[in-house]
Amino acid sequence: MKPLIGTSFKMNLTSTEVRRYIEVLGPLVEPLTACDMFILPPFTAIWAARECLRGSRVAWGAQDVHHEAHGAHTGDVSAPMLVDLGCTFVEVGHSERRRDHGESDEAIALKVNAVLEHGMTPILCVGEPTRRRTTEAADYVSRQLLSTMHRIPVQMRGQVVIAYEPVWAIGVGSAAADPQHVETMHAAIHGVLDGANPRVIYGGSVDATTAAPILGQAHVDGLFVGRAALDPVEFAAIAGIAR
Numbered sequence: 001m002k003p004l005i006g007t008s009f010k011m012n013l014t015s016t017e018v019r020r021y022i023e024v025l026g027p028l029v030e031p032l033t034a035c036d037m038f039i040l041p042p043f044t045a046i047w048a049a050r051e052c053l054r055g056s057r058v059a060w061g062a063q064d065v066h067h068e069a070h071g072a073h074t075g076d077v078s079a080p081m082l083v084d085l086g087c088t089f090v091e092v093g094h095s096e097r098r099r100d101h102g103e104s105d106e107a108i109a110l111k112v113n114a115v116l117e118h119g120m121t122p123i124l125c126v127g128e129p130t131r132r133r134t135t136e137a138a139d140y141v142s143r144q145l146l147s148t149m150h151r152i153p154v155q156m157r158g159q160v161v162i163a164y165e166p167v168w169a170i171g172v173g174s175a176a177a178d179p180q181h182v183e184t185m186h187a188a189i190h191g192v193l194d195g196a197n198p199r200v201i202y203g204g205s206v207d208a209t210t211a212a213p214i215l216g217q218a219h220v221d222g223l224f225v226g227r228a229a230l231d232p233v234e235f236a237a238i239a240g241i242a243r
């Protein structure tokens with residue numbers, strides 16, 4: 001399988017800005033056939049991504065979803081609504097949603113199942129909250145992962161993309177995790193989900209400098225990029241590292 005290189009814009013970029021972003025990104029990544037790519041704009045700009053990316057090699061999706069298909073859930077967005085906008089990837093359980101919206105592993109599992117039931121690919125984020133020894137981090141993440149994954153039908157588990165995102169490595173003022181730490185964690189995640197064989201991608205302060213040594217690790221199946229990918233030229237440079 002090709003490496004998977006993606007980004008979430010988080011709460012950044014209007015639909016007008018997303019259009020401009022794709023105008024720059026599109027020609028830069030069209031020749032990069034060695035990787036699969038996705039972008040996750042805010043809900044308000046998914047329609048613009050669909051308009052600009054249709055027929056291109058970059059997929060698009062959403063940063064969250066409600067687990068119900070419809071109903072009295074003010075402000076929420078459902079899986080069928082995302083399918084209608086051509087989404088193929090949906091991020092679930094990012095640490096900022098766990099922190100800001102109190103999302104539990106159980107609630108996250110409901111969302112993962114909703115995404116799978118509607119034929120899209122969930123990107124399930126996991127990661128230890130603070131820097132700690134790799135063995136302890138692996139224990140934490142294994143428990144967190146299984147707490148969600150044991151609620152997913154066995155035959156569907158391989159379709160879930162796991163994003164390993166150590167919380168301490170995410171966001172302004174943080175640095176990417178050491179490639180050896182990432183490799184050990186990814187190997188542990190693959191071990192825990194033995195038999196399912198999902199893609200496991202790394203996220204946390206990836207940029208054009210840190211991408212290569214991390215992507216070069218044996219158990220790293222791709223990268224999930226935040227801040228650095230808000231610059232389409234840098235995002236294209238990161239994708240260009242995948243061979």
Ligand code: PEP
Pocket residue numbers: 165169170171172174203204205206224225226227228
């Ligand atoms: C993230 O929050 O998922 C992320 C990868 O962010 P950043 O690259 O900005 O640390």
